[in-house]
Structure formats: C-alpha cells, structure tokens
Amino acid sequence: MATTRLSVVICGGGIAGFATALLLREDHDVTILESSSLNEELGAAITFSMNASRLLRSSLMRAGFDKAKARYVEAEKFQELHWQDLSVLLEWKMEGITSKYGEPWWYFSRKDVHQELKRAALSPDGLGTLPQLVLGAHVERVDVENRTVFLKSGKSFQADVIVGADGIRSASGNSVFGKLTTETDGMSAYRCMIPSEKLKNNPETNVLVDCAKVLMFIGPDRRIVAYPCSSWDLMNFVCIYPDPRERKSQWSTKVTVEEMVATFKDFHPSVPAALSMATETGVWQLRDRNPLPTLVKDCFALIGDAAHAMGPHQGQGSCQAIEDAEALRIVLKGAIRDSIAERLKIFDQLRVQRVATVIQYTRNMAPKATISKEVNHKTTQTYSDYYWSYKITQEAVNIMQKHGFAMKLVDAATGEVSLV
Numbered sequence: 283m284a285t286t287r288l289s290v291v292i293c294g295g296g297i298a299g300f301a302t303a304l305l306l307r308e309d310h311d312v313t314i315l316e317s318s319s320l321n322e323e324l325g326a327a328i329t330f331s332m333n334a335s336r337l338l339r340s341s342l343m344r345a346g347f348d349k350a351k352a353r354y355v356e357a358e359k360f361q362e363l364h365w366q367d368l369s370v371l372l373e374w375k376m377e378g379i380t381s382k383y384g385e386p387w388w389y390f391s392r393k394d395v396h397q398e399l400k401r402a403a404l405s406p407d408g409l410g411t412l413p414q415l416v417l418g419a420h421v422e423r424v425d426v427e428n429r430t431v432f433l434k435s436g437k438s439f440q441a442d443v444i445v446g447a448d449g450i451r452s453a454s455g456n457s458v459f460g461k462l463t464t465e466t467d468g469m470s471a472y473r474c475m476i477p478s479e480k481l482k483n484n485p486e487t488n489v490l491v492d493c494a495k496v497l498m499f500i501g502p503d504r505r506i507v508a509y510p511c512s513s514w515d516l517m518n519f520v521c522i523y524p525d526p527r528e529r530k531s532q533w534s535t536k537v538t539v540e541e542m543v544a545t546f547k548d549f550h551p552s553v554p555a556a557l558s559m560a561t562e563t564g565v566w567q568l569r570d571r572n573p574l575p576t577l578v579k580d581c582f583a584l585i586g587d588a589a590h591a592m593g594p595h596q597g598q599g600s601c602q603a604i605e606d607a608e609a610l611r612i613v614l615k616g617a618i619r620d621s622i623a624e625r626l627k628i629f630d631q632l633r634v635q636r637v638a639t640v641i642q643y644t645r646n647m648a649p650k651a652t653i654s655k656e657v658n659h660k661t662t663q664t665y666s667d668y669y670w671s672y673k674i675t676q677e678a679v680n681i682m683q684k685h686g687f688a689m690k691l692v693d694a695a696t697g698e699v700s701l702v
C-alpha cells in the first residue's frame with residue numbers, strides 16, 4: 283500500500299528523542315534538534331524493567347538497537363534490605379520474574395544506552411531513511427499552527443509532526459501548553475559510580491557484588507539503590523535523602539564524596555565503606571511533573587521527561603519514554619498529513635492515563651522525611667504488575683483498529699506491524 287513519509291522534527295536528543303528517531307525512521311523522515319554541542323549523557327545508570335526490555339528486544343532491536351553495544355547487565359536478583367542489619371525484606375530471583383513477564387530486566391549506564399540508541403538511530407544501515415541530527419540547536423518555541431520549530435539562533439524548521447522530547451524544562455512543551463511546572467517533595471539523590479572490582483576486592487563491600495542484583499537499602503527516611511552496569515565494570519549508587527535546600531539547578535556537582543558518606547554514615551558499614559570509594563559524586567534534586575491532562579496539540583506530541591518527569595523510586599522514567607516512542611511509531615504508521623491530529627489524539631488516549639498512574643504510584647513509593655527510626659516501607663511489589671505486564675505494541679495496534687485504522691501486529695517478537 284502506498285504511504286506518505288511524513289517529516290518529523292524531534293526537539294531534544296536524549297533517550298526519549300533517539301528512541302523515537304530510531305523507531306520512526308522506517309516510515310518517516312526525521313530531524314533531531316539538540317541544544318548541546320556534545321550531546322552526552324550524565325554518568326549515571328538506568329534500569330530497563332520488563333515493560334521496556336520487551337520493546338528493546340522487539341521493535342528497537344528490529345530497528346538496529348544492540349544490547350551488547352549498550353553494555354547491558356542482566357539482572358539475577360532483586361533485594362530489598364534493611365538499612366542497618368541488611369536483613370532481607372524482599373527477594374526475587376529473576377527466573378521467576380522473567381518467566382512471569384516473558385522478558386529480562388536489564389541495567390545500563392545512561393551514557394552507554396544513550397550512545398547506542400544514537401548510533402542505531404543515525405546508522406546508515408538502519409531502516410528507512412537516515413535521520414538528520416542538528417547539534418547546538420536550542421529550541422525556543424514551537425508554533426503549532428504553522429508547524430514550525432523556532433531556535434534561539436533565529437533558524438526555524440517546519441515539519442508535519444513535531445515531538446517535544448526536550449526534558450523536564452521543555453521549551454517546546456512550555457510554548458505549546460503554557461508554563462509546565464515541576465514539584466519537589468524535598469528529596470535529593472547523590473549519584474556515583476564505583477568500579478565493581480574495587481568493591482569485590484574489599485571484604486567489607488564484596489557482599490554488595492556477589493551477583494547481578496538490584497539492591498535497595500531501605501531506611502526510615504533515606505534509601506539507596508545500587509546495581510551494576512557497563513558490562514559489570516561499574517556499580518551505580520543512587521542515594522536518596524531529605525534535602526531542604528533550595529537548589530537552583532536540578533543537577534549539581536558542587537558536593538563532595540565526604541558529604542555523601544556522612545549523610546549515610548549510620549547505614550550498615552558496607553554502605554559508607556562502598557560510598558567512600560567513589561572519586562566523584564553529584565546531587566540531583568528530585569522533581570516530578572503533575573500529570574498533564576493532554577500530551578498533544580494538533581501536530582505536536584510531548585514525550586519523555588518533558589511530558590512526565592518522575593522520581594527514580596520505581597525506575598520507570600526512561601521505561602515510560604520508550605513506551606512513548608513505541609506508541610508514536612504505531613499511531614503514525616501509514617499516516618497521511620490530514621490524519622495526523624486524529625492519530626495523535628489516539629496517542630493521547632494511550633498515554634495520558636498510563637503515565638498519570640505511573641507518576642502517582644512513583645509518588646506513593648517515595649521515601650518521606652521522618653524522625654522515626656522504624657522502617658515503614660511499601661515493597662516494590664505493590665505496583666510492579668501494573669508496570670511490567672504492559673504490552674504497548676499490542677495495546678496501540680488494538681486502539682488503532684478500534685478507531686478504524688487497518689493494521690495488524692505481524693510478529694510480537696519483532697514488533698513488526700503491517701497495514702492491512
């Protein structure tokens with residue numbers, strides 16, 4: 283069937299932007315506008331749980347994503363541990379989870395996974411046409427009526443579809459929907475990476491690295507999440523604590539390893555011993571977005587943190603960004619210009635409720651400032667089925683069919699969809 287290749291401009295080349303470019307290039311001509319000139323990710327890690335690894339293994343792999351190049355580590359275990367005596371509050375062996383959801387749980391460094399999404403999206407061997415990446419392109423505003431993106435430099439780009447993937451401060455989203463605010467609940471997170479070898483070779487810390495596990499140290503008001511990444515070279519630590527400071531920027535490197543260690547000095551001795559091996563750290567003020575009533579307007583769709591920034595407590599931020607990218611691929615499959623607004627409304631139906639629920643669940647799971655020394659925690663299990671059982675590819679095809687668009691999922695293993 284003859285289809286039209288639409289022109290798509292994506293504002294922002296982060297994980298959401300490149301995942302979308304990679305998935306859309308088969309059917310459409312894509313341009314990515316990225317404000318920074320280097321376009322590098324921060325040295326922190328990310329987990330892709332089953333709702334996202336399902337997509338990495340199907341549609342994204344079919345489009346060229348290579349998990350080995352992204353230096354993945356596959357989870358063997360998940361443990362929630364008491365902060366002081368390391369008693370096990372919850373333990374999952376991953377075989378059970380993998381067989382229940384049919385997918386593995388993967389950990390990556392953000393740098394590695396971003397680099398691989400970008401490599402695959404810009405590979406001359408990929409599906410469809412080669413996207414164009416414009417660096418140093420700072421988006422100032424989007425004019426939806428004229429389907430135009432204006433840069434700070436005065437340059438402009440016209441497109442059939444415009445995607446806002448420019449992160450939590452989203453200039454594109456602010457210009458289309460009015461000022462999009464973020465909320466803080468007074469929590470921040472130190473982040474650091476420590477060579478796994480160092481941890482293995484130290485008798486005080488080798489308990490943390492005996493297998494590929496996500497460790498959550500649960501305290502009354504503080505929490506640490508640790509897991510390996512970068513083919514096991516590094517262990518990533520996210521150390522969440524109450525932080526009443528007014529921080530001007532969300533990410534600050536004006537903190538010391540000593541400060542981080544002091545904040546967690548009353549945790550089990552393996553924890554301060556591990557943290558003191560870090561050579562550098564940064565602090566991230568945790569902010570999220572109140573759920574938005576809509577993520578689209580005419581030819582414009584908002585995705586990733588721009589649409590639904592959320593705390594790290596459930597590891598769903600990037601997973602939701604990957605779901606957004608897949609939803610866009612399906613709703614725009616076979617689109618002609620006149621059907622774009624209608625199709626993006628279907629994207630809205632698919633995404634608004636889902637991301638609002640994930641934001642709310644993530645808030646429910648956040649640690650809270652308290653003077654109590656008792657651990658009062660809800661286990662990760664509370665909402666995991668809602669996150670992990672979700673199959674966006676099938677959901678998107680179903681909803682498109684309900685709206686009268688003829689398409690079918692040819693092969694769930696590759697995510698291939700055909701127009702029938």
Ligand SMILES: Cc1cc2nc3c(=O)[nH]c(=O)nc-3n(C[C@H](O)[C@H](O)[C@H](O)COP(=O)(O)OP(=O)(O)OC[C@H]3O[C@@H](n4cnc5c(N)ncnc54)[C@H](O)[C@@H]3O)c2cc1C
Pocket residue numbers: 293294295296297298299315316317318321327328329330419420421422447448449450452453454471473520566568585586587588593594596597598599600601602603
């Ligand atoms: C402490 C912490 C831990 C986390 N852990 C996890 C986890 O385990 N699992 C998980 O799934 N998620 C996790 N997340 C969330 C995850 O990091 C984000 O959801 C994800 O990186 C969002 O990607 P994005 O592309 O939407 O936004 P960003 O990564 O912010 O990318 C936006 C891009 O747009 C560019 N940009 C910004 N403004 C402009 C402009 N005006 N013009 C052009 N370009 C612009 C930026 O330079 C950047 O490249 C965590 C987050 C935090 C804070």
